[in-house]
Structure formats: C-alpha cells, structure tokens
Amino acid sequence: MSAVHVSTNINGDDVEFVCRPDESLLDVLRDRLGMTGSKEGCGTGDCGACSVELDGRLVCSCLVMGAEVGGHKIETIEGMAQGDKLHPLQQKFLEHAALQCGICTPGFLVAARNLLERNNDPTETEVRYWLAGNLCRCTGYDKIVRAVLDTAKDMRKSAAKSSAKKPAAKKKAAPKKTAKKGARHAA
Amino acid sequence: MPLDANTPDLRTEFKSVGTRPNRPDGVDKVTGRARFGADFALPGQLTGLILRSPHAHAKIKSIDTSAAEALPGVKAVITYKDIPEQEGCDKDVLVNIMARGTALYDGHAVAAVAAVDASVARKALKLIKVDYKVLKHVTDVDEAMKPDAPVLHPGRFDPVDFSTLENAAHVSGKEERKTATPAHSNIAGRYVFGHGDPDKGFKQADVIVEHEFKTEATHQGYIEPHACTASVSSDGMAELWVCTQGPFMVRDVCASLLGMDVSRLRVTPSEIGGGFGGKTTVFIEPVALALSRKAGKPVKVVMSRSEVFRATGPTSSASMWVKIGAKKDGTFVAADAVLKYQGGAFPGSPVEMGAMCAFACYDLKNVRIVGYDVVTNRPKQAAYRAPGAPMSAFAVEGVIGEIADKLGMDAIDIRLKNAAKEGTVSSYGPTFGPVGLVETLEAAKAHKNYKVKLGKNQGRGVASGFWFNFAGNTCVSINLNVDGTLALALGTVDIGGSRASMCLMAAEELGISYEDVRAVIADTSSLGYNDISEGSRVTFSSGLATIKAVRDLKVRMCGRAAKIWGIPEDAVKWENGAAHPAGSNAGNFPPLSIKEIAAQASATGGPLAGHYEINAEGAGPSFATHVCDVEVDPDTGAMKVLRYLVVQDAGKAIHPSYVEGQFQGGAVQGIGWVLNEEYFYGKDGTLQNAGFLDYRVPVCSDVPMIDTVIVEVPNPGHPYGVRGVGETSIVPPLACVANAVSSAIGVRARTLPMSPPRVLAALEGVAASKA
Known part of the structure; x- marks a missing residue:
C-alpha cells in the first residue's frame, strides 16, 4: 500500500x-x-x-x-472555541455539568453545534433524536439535553437582540454548506 | 489549640460545599485538550495488537510465531512463555491476560505483537498459527452447575454434594434441591448469610410469593476502550500511561505478574473515559509492558470495541430464586433466596455482595440467602457499579411488588412498613447506623411524579436499593504555593467530577475561594498507595483525607502565625482563610491571611504542606427509592419510559450537580439493563453482539429527563456527612421498570432484558390463558 x-x-x-x-x-x-x-x-x-x-x-x-x-x-x-473564548455550547456544558468522564463530550458538542446551526429552536424531542447517534454512558443524557436547550435559548435571545439592532439580519443561521454528493459516509 | 486534626467534627453549615461551580478539568474536556488513555504518544512507539481465541473453550496444542516474527516491521511477538509465572502472583489474572495451554472463552488472549504500525501489526497477527483442539463449552450458569457440564478447571473446585449438605438447615429448600446433583466442579464458591429461622417464619405468613428470575450479563459500556502506552528500558525501569480506575493497583499487579520491583514501575493515570468498575483490573497493561520489554521500545496498545466486549469483564448473568412471606398488614415475616451468578472463566462473580445486598433494605427477623459463584466459558467478569446488587434487587423487589399487589397495599407503604432504619440488624450481619431509606421512601411518595394519573397501557413501578459503599486506603497531600493558592494532590482517579468536590471541601475547610485550589491526580511515584476509585469511595475517602490534610496544614500555618506574633501555637486559631489570635489574652494582632503566611513561609521555617494517610472506615451506606412510569405498546411489546424519579441519600451533597449526575447515569444504565442490553452467545459459545450496534445501550431518544431528589441524612463517619453515591442508583431500576410494566399490562417480567419480543410473547401468553 x-x-x-x-x-x-x-x-x-x-x-x-x-x-x-x-x-x-x-x-x-x-x-x-x-x-x-x-x-x-x-x-x-x-x-x-x-x-x-x-x-x-x-x-x-x-x-x-x-x-x-x-x-x-x-x-x-x-x-470550536475561538481563541480563549469558548463556544456557547462548551460554556453551557460546563455550567450544566453535562459531562462526567468527558470522553463523549467532543462528539456531543460537534453534533449539537451542527443541530443548532440548522435549527436554533429545537424541541426536547428533536434534540434527543439528533443526538441519538452519540452515546454517553455516564450522564443519562439529562444534563446534556438541558445544556443544548439552554444554549439554543440564549442563541435565540442574542439573535433577537442583534436583529433588533440590524433589521436585515437573518433570524435563523443557515447551514454552512449543503452536503456534496458522496459526503454521506455514515451509511 | 482548638484545631485537632483527629477530632471528628460533623459540620452542618457550609459556604463552598453545596454550591455548583464549574469543574476544574472542565475546559480541557469541552475543548478536546484532556488526554485520555489513547491520547498519549511517545517518540518511536510501536503499535501492539493482541491475537484472541475464536473458540469458547479449546486446548492450545501449539503456537507458531515464526512467520509473524519474520515479517518486516515486527519488533516483538509474545505468548505466555514470555510472561513466566512469578511466585505469589495472582494466577487467575495471569491466565486471563494470556492463555496458558487452554483458551477459556471467545476472545481470550493467546499471543501479541508489536510492530511499526497498525497495518503491519494486523498482518502479523494473521501470520501466527495456533493449533486448537476445540473442547465442549458452557456459558449458562444453570447448565454449568449440572453434573455433565464441561469442567473449566479440572480438579480445582471441590464438588458440592447438595444431597448430603451438612448445613442443609441453613440452605433454602425448593430451588436448591431441584438443581441438586451429586457433584459439581464449576462451583467456585458458596456463601450463606442471614439470621433467625425462615422455615418457622413462613408458617406465620398470610401470603407467600416465590419465583425464579434470570438476568443476562451486561457490560459496563464505558465509551473509552482500554488503552495504555508502556515503556520499559533495558535497565528494567518502566513507565506506563493508562486509563484505569486504579493506577496503584495496575502498578502492583503488573510488577507482580512481570517479576519487577514495584519501585521500577511508575504508572501515570490518564483521564478516564468511564469505568463503572470495568477498569478495576488489568487486561492489556502487562501485555504492553511485556511487549515493550522484548522490543526495547515504547508500545501502545488500544483495544477495539469488539475486544472490549469479548475480552474485558461484563458483569455476571444470574439465575435466582426468591421467596418472601408477609402478614396481612404487610409485615414481612420471612425471606429466603438462592442466587447463582456466573463470573466467567474464573472465580469471583459478585454473588457474595449480591447476597449481602438482596434483603438489605428490610428489617427482617428471619432471613436466609445462599449464593453460588459459578465459572463458565465467558470473559472474566469485572465489577460493574454496585457489583451483584442490581440482579438480586430485581428478584427481591419484584417479589415485594407482587406481595403489595396481592395485599392491595401501596408500593411505598409496604416498603415503609418493613424499611431498615438505624438499629436494624441487617440481613448480612452489621447493625445499621443512621441511614436514609425511610427518608427516600417518604420523599418519593411526596413527589409530584407519584401523583400523576396514568393512562391506558401505562403503569407505575417502585423499587428500593442499597449499596454498602467502601472507604479504604487513601493518601492526600496539599501544598501551599508562594502566592497563597494551593495544589491538592489526589491518588484517586477522577471519573465523574471528583476533583471539583475535593476543591470544594479544601476551600470550605480553609475558608478560601474554590478557585484558589487546584487538584491534580498524582502518579504512583508521587503519593502513597491509594485504593482503586471504586465502591463509591472517592468523595468519601479522598474527601475525608483532603479535609484532614487541610487541617494538618492549618495547624502548621497557625504555628507560623504564632512564630510571627511571638505567641504560643495554641493561642492561634484559623477562621475565614486567616490565622487569628485565639482570644483577647492571646494578644491583639491583625489576622494573617493565607496569602501573607505563604509569602513568609520561607522566612518562617520553609515550605508549608499538609498531608493525610488512612485506611478509612465508616463509609456509610446509601439507600435509594426509584419511581418509574412506562407505557407499553400491546401490538409490538415496545416500551417507553415516560417518567423516572431517583431519590437517594447522599449524606451531604458536596457538588449537587455531580450527585444528580450519578443518580441519573446509574438509573439510565439500569434502564438499559432491563430493556435492551444482553450478551448473546451462539451455539458455538462465541459472542454474537460484540459492538454497540447490536449491544444496544440506551441512546438519548430512549429516555426522558431523569428527575432527582437528594436526601441528606449525614454520615457520622465523615466530617461533612458525606456518603458515596455512585453505585446505589443502578440497584433499583431493573425491578422498578419491571414493576411498572407489570402494573401497565399485567405481565410480570422475570427474565431480563424485557425486549419487545419477550414482552409480546408474555402478553400473548396472558391473552391465551384468558381465552
């Protein structure tokens, strides 16, 4: 090879x-x-x-x-963090004690960010199904789901603030880029 | 001197303890910087891989490694011959890490290679020729006790002749005699607990319920596979970086297996990606050291997920019989149980603890439990969160649920009527001190979840649970830095946020800010021996030692203040982060803060530190009561957990968020055990579901929010009243969910897991009997 x-x-x-x-x-x-x-x-x-x-x-x-x-x-x-500034999800995971051992945490954060970029107002059920591909054996998921929902709430608040200042701003963040053909590997 | 480091002092008012600050290791864990077992790399390291038996039971006639050794890039190949038996080593562990003549289970290590990369190592494994003679195997506990069962360790275990048992009076009747046979030799141990006379007791009963129960083996399912990097130098000095619950255990066991002085091996624990008991022994660590010793280079070994399932320890599968008699008013008059746990290919199933826990929640005058430890052709079981207790609680709490139904009693009331409390002589011997079972039952009854009206096909279950909690050998050091901040060195690995709890306790005791204490997990050369992070012992034991180490430091700091002020040491007291004159007679000096004392440390006698070493006792048991609502789909047998409540006694919750986290995590592991998880063995004795796709742990969409109530009945054995909380939470869920299903659809599940096909079959059975 x-x-x-x-x-x-x-x-x-x-x-x-x-x-x-x-x-x-x-x-x-x-x-x-x-x-x-x-x-x-x-x-x-x-x-x-x-x-x-x-x-x-x-x-x-x-x-x-x-x-x-x-x-x-x-x-x-x-x-995910910009310099010394944590992403809001990272901050909320800490505040909610949404990690115990921490091995699954990077995967959950990446997956949760991907969700919130598509949908900044998910229901608890939407969060649970979106994160169903990430296993956590320590937390029972409770605090992870709360952290994601709380982050979404804050993101909506700050989006509302900035749209009040700049009426042209989009309400919902669009997905960064649509998936290319062949990008779906997790079949 | 008002500060005596040895005086117990149960504190009830707190500033730091009970708050919820961010954990000190948190940022590293949310940014990917934290280094777990597989994240270490050394210059020039090799990749180690292990060849495993494809057979459940086989004689190893020969192993030919010559072709593998000849492959370019292969630096070492080892078999058991490279790990000769050392005097005094644990023979079972030795045989488990590398088969010696017989492969005892599918996945048993047979040989190992170290090569320049994974690709070469994989090729080398394929070139090792092993000549097996396949033997008959047995994986079921009841089958393994039969007289014609294949014997795993010929001649090792004395036969148990049930027909002539000398102490038959202490052995329960029906179930045991039913399986009675003249001789067995897969029975590695027999344990009997209890008091009173159950046979007499049952005669006073108005209602008696007895049943047989079976549970399948489940795996701890930590997301991080076992991983380590070993480096052995030609002078015999060795280092090991490893994810483990017990670095000191790893050091001592590896040294013993490999014939090394303990001082030659330094073990540094990595961050640990979950353990739940499964990382309390060694698997790959001695193999990596042996490979490194032979290759003369560092070797990294990381298990695949399939290896984790096949070759590390799940918990036991169990076959049980439980009988309980009660009066019409719900008072239990007698209880009897036989527990049979298979612990894989070696002795040591947790049946003894399962037997001790079985009836521990109840105040019983006549009780008897007999437990059998049985070997089978499965991987050597390892501890799994409250080892042995969830299975026996499943059987006992299920029978209690049925008695309550028969008597028309509320599920919590019948438990309150019989609950163990302070002064109760426990079913396993000791008399309980202050314990919180009654408080958990009362809080569960008062909770809003217990009042929610249920709909069609919905049901509610209740179950209680107990775990002893352990304490054990613990050392802690605390060092005062030049600026008045502190470095706290702990020897117990932090699995779920314990560093935060230790910092809180140190800050509380010193009267300083939480942020001023930094906790590190020390390597094995930097601190005295610490027992494994297991038995829910860390917050209790390392917490106790942290408080005592801080008190030691406070005495020393008061001494320095005395020196500065020129007054006797016992005229100084510590308050709110500073040394003060103890009273007006001591003199009128402005307080000396910890920062001021630190700044003058060098000038007043040298660096300041405190330490404490103890073989701790007094852990104090933790009881829990769980309440669960489920809905069952009668067409498919599928089940949804609608609500789940955990009420548990924490003694004192140091960091309540992480206490809640333990409650929630244990409950969901228990939900997995009852609904989905099981080891499937094929007819050939090989594991059929060695991956997360087929061994299905609960995912986020399987469960609801897990409600929690922290009960605090202080443990007098700890200065702040702490009880361990990590394990009890997995004890009630099996029975709790089963009782809920019974209430929903009238089917009593006595075999786990209650997978949809099993529930459906039971439903159809009920329908058929009614037709």
Whole structure:
C-alpha cells in the first residue's frame, strides 16, 4: 500500500498530510495530525465520539477514509472555541455539568453545534433524536439535553437582540454548506 | 489549640460545599485538550495488537510465531512463555491476560505483537498459527452447575454434594434441591448469610410469593476502550500511561505478574473515559509492558470495541430464586433466596455482595440467602457499579411488588412498613447506623411524579436499593504555593467530577475561594498507595483525607502565625482563610491571611504542606427509592419510559450537580439493563453482539429527563456527612421498570432484558390463558 498525499482544510487552516489508503479520517486526525480531541469509542460509526463536520455535514470520522477528504472542509472539536473564548455550547456544558468522564463530550458538542446551526429552536424531542447517534454512558443524557436547550435559548435571545439592532439580519443561521454528493459516509 | 486534626467534627453549615461551580478539568474536556488513555504518544512507539481465541473453550496444542516474527516491521511477538509465572502472583489474572495451554472463552488472549504500525501489526497477527483442539463449552450458569457440564478447571473446585449438605438447615429448600446433583466442579464458591429461622417464619405468613428470575450479563459500556502506552528500558525501569480506575493497583499487579520491583514501575493515570468498575483490573497493561520489554521500545496498545466486549469483564448473568412471606398488614415475616451468578472463566462473580445486598433494605427477623459463584466459558467478569446488587434487587423487589399487589397495599407503604432504619440488624450481619431509606421512601411518595394519573397501557413501578459503599486506603497531600493558592494532590482517579468536590471541601475547610485550589491526580511515584476509585469511595475517602490534610496544614500555618506574633501555637486559631489570635489574652494582632503566611513561609521555617494517610472506615451506606412510569405498546411489546424519579441519600451533597449526575447515569444504565442490553452467545459459545450496534445501550431518544431528589441524612463517619453515591442508583431500576410494566399490562417480567419480543410473547401468553 503506497501512501496517499492529501490537501485539505481543517478548522479553517489548509493542511497537508500523507496516509495509507486504509486509514480513516479519525486515524489521520489523531495519529498523523495530533488532533486527539476526536475520540474513538467503537470504530464502526455507532458511538459518535469521533463526530466531525465534513463540508458542514455531521459525520463519524471513523467512517470516512483519510484519503478521500482532499479539497473538503473539516471542522473538529479543536476548532470550536475561538481563541480563549469558548463556544456557547462548551460554556453551557460546563455550567450544566453535562459531562462526567468527558470522553463523549467532543462528539456531543460537534453534533449539537451542527443541530443548532440548522435549527436554533429545537424541541426536547428533536434534540434527543439528533443526538441519538452519540452515546454517553455516564450522564443519562439529562444534563446534556438541558445544556443544548439552554444554549439554543440564549442563541435565540442574542439573535433577537442583534436583529433588533440590524433589521436585515437573518433570524435563523443557515447551514454552512449543503452536503456534496458522496459526503454521506455514515451509511 | 482548638484545631485537632483527629477530632471528628460533623459540620452542618457550609459556604463552598453545596454550591455548583464549574469543574476544574472542565475546559480541557469541552475543548478536546484532556488526554485520555489513547491520547498519549511517545517518540518511536510501536503499535501492539493482541491475537484472541475464536473458540469458547479449546486446548492450545501449539503456537507458531515464526512467520509473524519474520515479517518486516515486527519488533516483538509474545505468548505466555514470555510472561513466566512469578511466585505469589495472582494466577487467575495471569491466565486471563494470556492463555496458558487452554483458551477459556471467545476472545481470550493467546499471543501479541508489536510492530511499526497498525497495518503491519494486523498482518502479523494473521501470520501466527495456533493449533486448537476445540473442547465442549458452557456459558449458562444453570447448565454449568449440572453434573455433565464441561469442567473449566479440572480438579480445582471441590464438588458440592447438595444431597448430603451438612448445613442443609441453613440452605433454602425448593430451588436448591431441584438443581441438586451429586457433584459439581464449576462451583467456585458458596456463601450463606442471614439470621433467625425462615422455615418457622413462613408458617406465620398470610401470603407467600416465590419465583425464579434470570438476568443476562451486561457490560459496563464505558465509551473509552482500554488503552495504555508502556515503556520499559533495558535497565528494567518502566513507565506506563493508562486509563484505569486504579493506577496503584495496575502498578502492583503488573510488577507482580512481570517479576519487577514495584519501585521500577511508575504508572501515570490518564483521564478516564468511564469505568463503572470495568477498569478495576488489568487486561492489556502487562501485555504492553511485556511487549515493550522484548522490543526495547515504547508500545501502545488500544483495544477495539469488539475486544472490549469479548475480552474485558461484563458483569455476571444470574439465575435466582426468591421467596418472601408477609402478614396481612404487610409485615414481612420471612425471606429466603438462592442466587447463582456466573463470573466467567474464573472465580469471583459478585454473588457474595449480591447476597449481602438482596434483603438489605428490610428489617427482617428471619432471613436466609445462599449464593453460588459459578465459572463458565465467558470473559472474566469485572465489577460493574454496585457489583451483584442490581440482579438480586430485581428478584427481591419484584417479589415485594407482587406481595403489595396481592395485599392491595401501596408500593411505598409496604416498603415503609418493613424499611431498615438505624438499629436494624441487617440481613448480612452489621447493625445499621443512621441511614436514609425511610427518608427516600417518604420523599418519593411526596413527589409530584407519584401523583400523576396514568393512562391506558401505562403503569407505575417502585423499587428500593442499597449499596454498602467502601472507604479504604487513601493518601492526600496539599501544598501551599508562594502566592497563597494551593495544589491538592489526589491518588484517586477522577471519573465523574471528583476533583471539583475535593476543591470544594479544601476551600470550605480553609475558608478560601474554590478557585484558589487546584487538584491534580498524582502518579504512583508521587503519593502513597491509594485504593482503586471504586465502591463509591472517592468523595468519601479522598474527601475525608483532603479535609484532614487541610487541617494538618492549618495547624502548621497557625504555628507560623504564632512564630510571627511571638505567641504560643495554641493561642492561634484559623477562621475565614486567616490565622487569628485565639482570644483577647492571646494578644491583639491583625489576622494573617493565607496569602501573607505563604509569602513568609520561607522566612518562617520553609515550605508549608499538609498531608493525610488512612485506611478509612465508616463509609456509610446509601439507600435509594426509584419511581418509574412506562407505557407499553400491546401490538409490538415496545416500551417507553415516560417518567423516572431517583431519590437517594447522599449524606451531604458536596457538588449537587455531580450527585444528580450519578443518580441519573446509574438509573439510565439500569434502564438499559432491563430493556435492551444482553450478551448473546451462539451455539458455538462465541459472542454474537460484540459492538454497540447490536449491544444496544440506551441512546438519548430512549429516555426522558431523569428527575432527582437528594436526601441528606449525614454520615457520622465523615466530617461533612458525606456518603458515596455512585453505585446505589443502578440497584433499583431493573425491578422498578419491571414493576411498572407489570402494573401497565399485567405481565410480570422475570427474565431480563424485557425486549419487545419477550414482552409480546408474555402478553400473548396472558391473552391465551384468558381465552
């Protein structure tokens, strides 16, 4: 197996790497690029601990081959906070004690952000079904769901404030980018 | 001197304790910076992989590793021969980490390789030739007790002859005699608890209910697979980075298995991605060390999810018989039980604890429990949250639910009538001190959930539960920094936010801000021996040691103030984060704050620190009562949990959010146990569902919000009244949900899990009997 050279973009930065054709995106992130924030809980797309966004679409990075991400945009947990400013979801997870051991937390945060980018007013049921692909064994999900709902509430408040100031502002954030053909790997 | 570090002092008013600050390790965990087991990497490290038996039971005739060794990039291949038996080591653990002559279960380690990368290591595994002779296997506990069952450890366990049991008077009748056979040799242990005379007691009963129950093995299901990185130098010095609940245990066990002095091995615990008891032993750690020793390079071993299911410890499956007799007014007059737990291929199923917990919630004059520890061709069981208790509670609380129904009594009232309280002689021996079962029952009865009107196909269940809580060996050090902040070194791994609780207790005791204390989990060379983070012991034991270490530090700081002021040490007291003259006779000095004392530490005698070491006792048991509402779809047998309430005694909740989190997490694990989770074995004895797709733990959309009530009946064994809370919460759910289903559709589930096909079959059975 000869290695493959890949040029991609991760968290807004252009990144180049080489990998074997049998390496998953998760392997590449963790073992080649030192981005160990995405976790491997199963390697089969069942636990969601490795969740990342690929061109705005939520995927399990363990089900994406490293060699096929050339030219795409990848968002991982490492890109969620801006400098020393936590993303509102990260802040709410802390305030709600929505983590115990913390191994599933990056995956939940990436998945929850993806939800709130599509829908900033989800019902509890919508949150629960959206996050059904992420396993947490510690919390019983209660505090995670509360943290996501509370974040959405704050986001709506601040969106209402800014739309009051700038009438032209959109009420709902649109999805970053629609998924390209073939981007659905988590089949 | 008003400060005596050894004087128990039950505090009831708090400033920091009971608040809900963000945890100190939180930012690292929400940004992906926290380093878990698989996140460590060393320069030049190799990838280690383990070859596992595809057979449930097989003689290993030969292992040929020559082709694997010849593969370019392979740096070491090991078998049991590379881990020779050391005098005094735990033979069962030794055999479990690497088969020696016989593979005892599907997934049993047989050989291991270390190679330059995972791709080469995978190829090397395929090149190892193992010649197996497949043997007959047994995976069911009742089957394993039969006389014609394949024997796992020939000659090891004395046969149990039920027909001539000398202490037959202490053994329950029906169930045991039914399975009676002349001799068994998969029975690794037999445990008997109880007092009074159940046979006489049953004669006073107006109603007697007895049934058989079965539960399947369930896995702890931590999301982080086992992972470690080992580095052994040619001089025998070794380091290990590992996700474990017990770094000191890992150090001592690995040293013993590999024939090393303990001082040669330093273990650094990583952040741990869940354990629930499953990370209280070693699996890959000695293998990684042996590989590194042979290869002369660091070796990282990370289990796959399938390996976690096949080769680490789930809990036991159980087969049980329970009989309870009651008077018309609901008073229990006698109770009897036989518990049979299989613990996989080695002795050590938690049947003893299951037996001790079975009737612990109740004040019984006549009670008897017999437990059998049975070996089968399954992976060696490991502790799982309140090991052994959820199964026996499932049977006992189910029988109690049926008695309440027969007597037309409220499910909480019948429990209140019989509840264990202070002074009750427990069914397993000790007399209870102050305990909170009655308080949990009363709070559950008063809760709004208990008053919600139920609709069609809906039902409500109630169950109570008990866990002992452990204490054990604990060391804590606290160091005063030059600026008056503090570094707190703990030896108990933080699984669910315990650092926050320790910082709160240290801040409370010193009268300073929570933010001024930083807690770290120390490596095994930096602190004395600490027992494993298990048995709900961390907040109790490390909390106790933290408070005592802080008191030690306060004595020293008062001494420095005395020196500065030129007054006797016992004329100084500590209050609100500062040293004060103890009274007007001591002199009129302005208080010296912790910052001022820290700044002058060097000039007044040197650095300041406090420490405390103890083999703690007095953990104080925690009781819980759960209430659950379910709705069953009579067409499919599918079930939805509508409402779930956990009421539990925490003694004193240090950080209430994380106490609630323990209640909620345990309840949902229990809901998984009762509804979905089970180990499926094929006819060939191999595990059929070694992945999260087929072994289905509850997902977010399976459960409702989990309501909680924290009851606080202070534990006199802890300065702040703390009881452990981590485990009790998984004890009641199995029976609680089963009782709710019974109330919804009139079907009593006595076999777990209550999967939709099973519920449907039971419903059809009821319909057929009515037709």
